[in-house]
Amino acid sequence: MFLTRHVFPSNSRTLSTFTTHIHLQQPLLQMALHGFNMKFENYNAILNECVNKRAFREGQRVHAHMIKTRYLPSVFLRTRLIVLYTKCDSLGDAHNVFDEMPERNVVSWTAMISAYSQRGYASQALNLFLQMLRSGTEPNEFTFATVLTSCTSSLGFILGRQIHSLIIKLNYEDHVFVGSSLLDMYAKDGKIHEARTVFECLPERDVVSCTAIISGYAQLGLDEEALELFRRLQGEGMKSNYVTYTGVLTALSGLAALDLGKQVHNHVLRSEIPSFVVLQNSLIDMYSKCGNLTYSRRIFDTMYERTVISWNAMLVGYSKHGEGREVLKLFTLMREETKVKPDSVTILAVLSGCSHGGLEDKGLNIFNDMSSGKIEVEPKMEHYGCVVDLLGRSGRVEEAFEFIKKMPFEPTAAIWGSLLGACRVHSNVDIGEFAGQQLLEIEPGNAGNYVILSNLYASAGRWEDVSSLRDLMLKKTVTKEPGRSSIELDQVLHTFHASDRSHPRREEICMKVKELSTSFKEVGYVPDLSCVLHDVDEEQKEKILLGHSEKLALSFGLIASPASVPIRVIKNLRICVDCHNFAKYISKVYGREVSLRDKNRFHRIVGGKCSCEDYW
DNA sequence: ATAGGGTTAG
Structure with a gap:
């Protein structure tokens, strides 16, 4: 009953949905294109309209008109052009305008930094920020809120801390936009206590800052903490929106809390919250991780719009449940759907689905299709790992070993772990011992590896090796993440x-x-x-x-x-x-x-x- | 004129 079909407009943040053939207010356009002596007000009005309607071509024509008539746009108008080109997904054009600016102010710098960070070019965004500082332009709250979203690499985190100092120096630490961006940066770096401190020090909170801290806990696997905080903030009157529920669902997926998940789902359906794709993707994942694939599929089937993540979430669901046939059926459907292209995660899900589902040959075929370019996804380390799994599962342990030797990557612990697992099941002590040794070298502190190798020795009756393995373990500092059910x-x-x-x-x-x-x-x-x-x-x-x-x-x-x-x-x-x-x-x-x-x-x-x- | 939180995989 609670799964009714909801149709809502697609997420407005999708950049690719802009239209280029729209009707601009005719008089203005005519003025611009027929030699009328354009003034600032005219250009400003027409550019605003282009920005709002994401009218790329018309914007370009207006821009060309400025050049043709030797009109010298102000910093203000040039910044509008940067924003226009950014919204129309044309970073090159935006950067050209930026390059040709005779002078820049904090807004134009911020607009350009934002352009790069929105498209995922984090290091370019950070570089630009540094250039801005060198040019003597002082950042404002907009700049900080933007630039911190690009601090997600190890280098970015270091820079992010320095930016934090600057924020304090320039007195922006009480700003809620800056604060959410900052705490999110700390959370993504795994520094949840620092994130929490930033959050607690904010003089006021809103949905975004609350969601950021809840999601921060959830993304680090601190599911109970996330849930607890959500309940507390809700008690304190926090407003939630669909992003908040996405974060909560992540925590519930981790806990496999099906009943609570259903409760959230019901709440979302009863409230006015739009069923955006992102939220539905979270629901698919939640039901699948709570063991209820039927509900996942029902949501998937009734979706108005699906992204690659929707498909991936569903494929991963079938894969983790060992439903290899369903994985392949869905993957076939996906390839018939032209709007969505498989990505690296898709293939990972399909390969591991074949492995978990006992469809080794199908999986190997798919890997070959990827290597030959028939599937347009670049094979990565994890894909090679799946092949080791596929070969290992079907008992082709020697082949798996040869495959590892020929890989274009240095084998990781996961690869050796997968081979060792295969050796345990198929009782191949020789190769298993080798894999185990590699593994103990890379991860001498991981107790799980010792256990599997011990299982293998025990299955071959090599008790003296079991005990020397135990002695070795005593000598090293072995930590075991405490098991919890x-x-x-x-x-x-x-x-x-x-x-x-x-x-x-x-x-x-x-x-x-x-x-x-x-x-x-x-x-x-x-x-x-x-x-x-x-x-x-x-x-x-x-x-x-x-x-x-x-x-x-x-x-x-x-x-x-x-x-x-x-x-x-x-x-x-x-x-x-x-x-x-x-x-x-x-x-x-x-x-x-x-x-x-x-x-x-x-x-x-x-x-x-x-x-x-x-x-x- | 410029701004923050979100879903799959590992």
Whole structure:
């Protein structure tokens, strides 16, 4: 019921939608083109109209008329021309006007900086800003708000901090536009506390600054913090718009909070908020990451306009759920749609979709089409990574290894990790050992790598290697991002850590895990002790294994949710081999569907079988 | 005349 079709105009920020053949006010145009002695007022009026209507050709004719009649436009009019050309997507023309200006003021500099930053030319925008300072022109609040949006590279962040000092010196730190731009810059640099400080110091807040800080948390994966802040600001009377909800949906996607996501969706539909493409894209992603692809597809199908991101979000959804056939079907549809071109993310989604869906040959064909230019996307490192995955999954481990050696890139940790994973599943100890060594060299501090290599050694019965791996791990400073699993029940998110004793129903949960383990052992479950790398006896290892956050969340789901619904658990890391097996027993013994989202994909486990076919 | 927050992938 809540998915009704909403038709709204497309996002007005799309630059490509300008028209060139429009009717300008005839008298003015005639005056300009028939030798009338044009004055400032006339030019200003006609240029304003051209800017508003994005009338590129007419604007050019007016500009040409100025040159022909040797009219010398003021700084003001030249700046209008820069803005006109920028809005009409003609950066070259804008820059020519800028170059030929006999004098410039803060507005013309800012307009030009804005032109570059809007088109994504960050370093040019920053260069221009520096030139502006050197020329002795003092920036104003417009300049700062603009230039900070171009501070998104590592060099940009350094410059951004210096710009912050200048902002303080020139007394613009209380300005809300400058503040939102500044806090956004800090958030994008991962400096969320500094972003928060800027936010808290603002004398007044508005939708944009509030949205910027909420999205800042969400983009860094601080989902709970984002949600908490959203609720607090809402309580303090913050107004939300569609961008705010996009940020909130990002946080909810991360948490896989389906019920809350539906609530936001309902709210958006009931309110006057327009269903802009960006918001719909967020909804597609939210439903897919919450495990509900049907809703994602329903939104996708009813969209009035789709961007490449809409297609990508849907493709990624199918891919993560292991629905390879659907990925290919949708990709075919996409290629028939001429308005949208596949990009690098599209191909990534399709390749990984083929891999997760067990369609190795189809995936390899697509990679070949890309290499031969039949698909017009430049193959990047990540695409090569997908091929390693595809070959590895189908058991062609040697081929995958050869492929890595011939790649035009230096292999990354992700590539070796993918090869090692394949070796674990297909028990290729020789290549796996090599991949593992490379991996331990690149990422000596990543505990996950040790676990997979240990799994591999254990599967080959090489126990002495398992123990020397453990010794090696003790020598290095190995940090493990703490594993965390959560489950949403009645709009409340229950989060568990390993051996977590903080849940109000901890006794019950702990008992249940033990009970399950005992009963599963009677029907064939064998705890996989190679998943534990601590130097303890077997009994202890089993205890540690039973404390894994996934098992706590799964058991809690079994106790606390009705038997008719699937148990939906999400884990922040890749799921452990033993817990994956444990979940299969739950599905078989209790007849419950388990939907498990890990860092890489969804595992839909029914009747003891998983949609990943034990490859992840 | 010039300005800030947003969606997919990793």
